[in-house]
Amino acid sequence: MEYQDIELLRFTTAGSVDDGKSTLIGRLLYDSKSIFQDQLDAVEASSKSKGFDYVDLSLLTDGLKSEREQGITIDVAYRYFATPKRKFIIADTPGHIQYTRNMVTGASTANLAIILIDARKGMLEQTHRHAFIASLLRIPHAIVCVNKMDLVDYSEEVYANIVSDFKAFSSKLGIKDIQFIPISALNGDNVVNRSENMDWYNGSTLMYHLETVHISSDHNLVDCRFPIQSVIRPHTLENQDYRGFAGRIDGGVFKPGDKVKSLPSGFVSTIKTIELNGEQIEEAFAPMSVTMTLEDEIDNSRGDMIVRENNVPEVSQDLEVLVTWMSSTPIQTRTKVVIKHTTNETVGMVKELKYKIDINTLHRIEDIDKVEMNDIARVSIRTAKPIFYDAYKRNRQTGSIIIIDEQTNETIGAGMII
Numbered sequence: 001m002e003y004q005d006i007e008l009l010r011f012t013t014a015g016s017v018d019d020g021k022s023t024l025i026g027r028l029l030y031d032s033k034s035i036f037q038d039q040l041d042a043v044e045a046s047s048k049s050k051g052f053d054y055v056d057l058s059l060l061t062d063g064l065k066s067e068r069e070q071g072i073t074i075d076v077a078y079r080y081f082a083t084p085k086r087k088f089i090i091a092d093t094p095g096h097i098q099y100t101r102n103m104v105t106g107a108s109t110a111n112l113a114i115i116l117i118d119a120r121k122g123m124l125e126q127t128h129r130h131a132f133i134a135s136l137l138r139i140p141h142a143i144v145c146v147n148k149m150d151l152v153d154y155s156e157e158v159y160a161n162i163v164s165d166f167k168a169f170s171s172k173l174g175i176k177d178i179q180f181i182p183i184s185a186l187n188g189d190n191v192v193n194r195s196e197n198m199d200w201y202n203g204s205t206l207m208y209h210l211e212t213v214h215i216s217s218d219h220n221l222v223d224c225r226f227p228i229q230s231v232i233r234p235h236t237l238e239n240q241d242y243r244g245f246a247g248r249i250d251g252g253v254f255k256p257g258d259k260v261k262s263l264p265s266g267f268v269s270t271i272k273t274i275e276l277n278g279e280q281i282e283e284a285f286a287p288m289s290v291t292m293t294l295e296d297e298i299d300n301s302r303g304d305m306i307v308r309e310n311n312v313p314e315v316s317q318d319l320e321v322l323v324t325w326m327s328s329t330p331i332q333t334r335t336k337v338v339i340k341h342t343t344n345e346t347v348g349m350v351k352e353l354k355y356k357i358d359i360n361t362l363h364r365i366e367d368i369d370k371v372e373m374n375d376i377a378r379v380s381i382r383t384a385k386p387i388f389y390d391a392y393k394r395n396r397q398t399g400s401i402i403i404i405d406e407q408t409n410e411t412i413g414a415g416m417i418i
């Protein structure tokens with residue numbers, strides 16, 4: 001199999017400060033031999049120079065840490081690794097309490113979330129927050145790693161109590177697939193290699209789970225959605241009539257011969273060809289990036305969407321969204337913003353602030369007059385032009401928006417359309 005054909009799993013790690021996130025990622029890379037020899041030599045040398053008699057794996061992710069300590073804001077650091085079975089992208093987000101926004105940024109495209117719990121401390125407020133956000137973002141799979149099992153004598157009872165506490169909270173959330181694994185990131189128990197210290201655990205290791213969890217059906221393959229990213233028109237004589245629409249399929253399966261409709265124009269045509277990496281294919285589905293041509297000359301441009309004639313998304317200028325606010329400037333009613341939705345962009349205005357959600361109790365806080373950094377709130381937004389969307393619970397791509405500051409062009413919020 002070609003490297004590019006190996007399936008890609010995106011995951012995010014969430015834990016409180018010092019739960020062992022860096023150590024765990026380092027252990028995954030180290031034991032799966034996914035790191036390069038020079039990096040390894042550097043880490044071994046650096047561990048030795050600090051007087052450690054073991055290799056400090058958190059040093060592998062320390063580049064990130066030192067930048068953070070210098071106060072450079074890195075929201076999310078992406079790291080890549082691969083095993084013969086899968087490619088992985090980890091969205092690594094810092095564990096401090098104010099970093100909800102980072103988790104949201106890292107998790108919005110994730111297939112899976114690893115939630116770390118320190119076996120000595122059990123569930124903390126942060127754990128509630130992470131579990132809640134994972135469910136809010138509908139990350140399809142979660143793995144709860146109970147870490148530092150070596151510090152609780154690899155006790156089955158300690159583990160079982162944490163699992164039961166977690167389940168009591170998460171039963172209110174509706175995360176579809178949750179696995180629990182007792183690990184020691186430091187010693188490597190159940191990370192890549194099976195632990196010899198926990199006979200009582202019969203489940204799989206973390207790496208085995210990451211390599212085998214079934215993700216191909218995580219995408220919506222029912223509602224055909226193809227937001228156009230760019231229009232390709234080669235200006236050569238023999239290609240004069242060619243007009244290709246390039247983009248990523250956000251939902252459904254498309255085939256040449258399919259009757260399609262173009263939004264917002266409403267024009268109907270038939271798919272002539274679909275190309276992937278310059279070759280014509282007979283079928284394309286989410287999340288492939290392809291180029292389509294149509295039988296008829298339709299004047300589509302960036303931000304338009306190709307869908308099936310009988311299955312169209314909602315079209316509206318009024319959006320009900322659950323936003324995570326990421327800016328130190330709060331939003332209020334009448335705040336003007338720029339909305340990015342798939343490949344489309346429009347200005348909009350906040351019409352109404354409905355309520356905030358208390359992450360620990362999951363209760364609503366009503367009668368609010370602003371939404372501040374890290375708040376999760378339900379708001380109504382009116383856009384200047386219509387948006388073609390699906391509810392986030394139906395499609396994570398066509399159901400989400402990013403909110404941009406008109407002046408600074410910074411991302412100030414992320415929203416899920418209800």
Ligand SMILES: Nc1nc2c(ncn2[C@@H]2O[C@H](COP(=O)(O)OP(=O)(O)OP(=O)(O)O)[C@@H](O)[C@H]2O)c(=O)[nH]1
Pocket residue numbers: 015016017018019020021022023024058065094095096147148149150151183184185186187
């Ligand atoms: N005994 C033991 N110590 C661990 C284990 N995992 C991590 N640690 C230690 O816990 C401390 C924190 O680990 P890190 O990996 O730096 O934690 P982190 O969650 O990345 O911390 P932040 O980046 O600050 O959020 C370090 O001293 C690690 O050596 C474990 O399984 N067992």
